[in-house]
Amino acid sequence: MTPGCSTYEAIIESCNVDYGIAPESVEFRASPYRKSSTLNGSKRGISSNIVVQELLECPICMNVMHRPIHQCPNGHTLCSKCQSKVRCCPICRHELGNIRCLALECVAESLELPCKYQILGCQDIFSYHGQLWHEQNCKFRPYNCPYAGAECHVTGDIPFLVAHLKSDHKVDMHDGSTFNHIYVKFNPQDVENAMWMLTVFNCYGHQFCLHFEAFNLGMAPVFMAFIRFMGDDHDARKFTYSLEVGASGRKMTWQGIPKSIRDSHTKVRDSMDGLIIQRNMALFLSGGNRQELKLKVAGRIWKEEA
Numbered sequence: 449m450t451p452g453c454s455t456y457e458a459i460i461e462s463c464n465v466d467y468g469i470a471p472e473s474v475e476f477r478a479s480p481y482r483k484s485s486t487l488n489g490s491k492r493g494i495s496s497n498i499v500v501q502e503l504l505e506c507p508i509c510m511n512v513m514h515r516p517i518h519q520c521p522n523g524h525t526l527c528s529k530c531q532s533k534v535r536c537c538p539i540c541r542h543e544l545g546n547i548r549c550l551a552l553e554c555v556a557e558s559l560e561l562p563c564k565y566q567i568l569g570c571q572d573i574f575s576y577h578g579q580l581w582h583e584q585n586c587k588f589r590p591y592n593c594p595y596a597g598a599e600c601h602v603t604g605d606i607p608f609l610v611a612h613l614k615s616d617h618k619v620d621m622h623d624g625s626t627f628n629h630i631y632v633k634f635n636p637q638d639v640e641n642a643m644w645m646l647t648v649f650n651c652y653g654h655q656f657c658l659h660f661e662a663f664n665l666g667m668a669p670v671f672m673a674f675i676r677f678m679g680d681d682h683d684a685r686k687f688t689y690s691l692e693v694g695a696s697g698r699k700m701t702w703q704g705i706p707k708s709i710r711d712s713h714t715k716v717r718d719s720m721d722g723l724i725i726q727r728n729m730a731l732f733l734s735g736g737n738r739q740e741l742k743l744k745v746a747g748r749i750w751k752e753e754a
């Protein structure tokens with residue numbers, strides 16, 4: 449296929465060029481999550497599939513290459529992302545130019561591959577191009593940490609993230625499907641520094657994130673409370689929740705369906721899918737002397753019977 453194919457690996461090992469390109473999601477590509485391909489077909493089919501899969505790994509970023517696949521004038525292949533970042537071939541250092549490797553692209557299209565989250569439980573097999581789309585939507589893919597207010601790049605399954613929220617973000621954990629919270633803010637005029645709080649509720653064998661925060665919606669300072677479900681969207685829709693805030697004879701309620709934590713915290717917030725209280729209204733509902741904000745939020749989560 450590619451000229452110099454048989455010496456490919458040996459050359460890569462001896463050629464220690466640091467291109468300064470970080471591997472993307474290499475943790476799943478490289479191995480522990482993907483079993484050494486067990487694919488359908490004969491034994492010979494399996495081994496040739498593995499050879500092709502190895503050929504499809506970009507020598508720079510180690511990711512699986514997708515169309516367009518590029519090559520140097522000597523036939524060494526690399527992915528299009530890396531091709532746009534480096535000037536010379538990682539193997540032979542020849543100047544790259546802009547050469548496609550159509551043969552390898554065609555071979556790739558005939559491949560069938562397991563999902564990269566196979567070890568997390570996904571049993572599906574995909575065509576080479578279908579696989580990329582699938583993996584971005586695979587229900588076994590890890591979740592992002594649901595904590596708001598700080599950039600956190602931790603990912604994992606739900607039990608792992610619950611432990612992470614508890615130990616690393618010191619998030620309050622509560623058992624039960626009803627709750628009463630009081631949020632106090634001493635300077636209600638100040639929402640410039642967005643305030644946010646997260647509490648996790650454990651009920652019905654699942655975990656729910658209650659977000660409460662202050663931010664500016666356009667020019668208007670608002671408070672917002674909403675719940676996200678720690679699990680996928682399909683399971684999230686089985687639940688309903690209500691939030692109620694009130695004092696001194698006034699009350700606002702909200703009933704909604706929790707969004708999955710697959711939807712980012714900001715996405716849910718910006719879609720305004722929750723209880724939104726204008727600051728002036730919040731001061732009425734807080735019942736205090738308007739010098740401090742004291743919101744009593746009562747809530748309940750229940751399961752809709754199908």
Ligand SMILES: [Zn+2]
Nearest residue numbers: 506509527530
């Ligand atoms: Zn690459």
Ligand SMILES: [Zn+2]
Nearest residue numbers: 520524537540
């Ligand atoms: Zn080359």
Ligand SMILES: [Zn+2]
Nearest residue numbers: 563565570586
């Ligand atoms: Zn999958």
Ligand SMILES: [Zn+2]
Nearest residue numbers: 593595600602
């Ligand atoms: Zn986190």
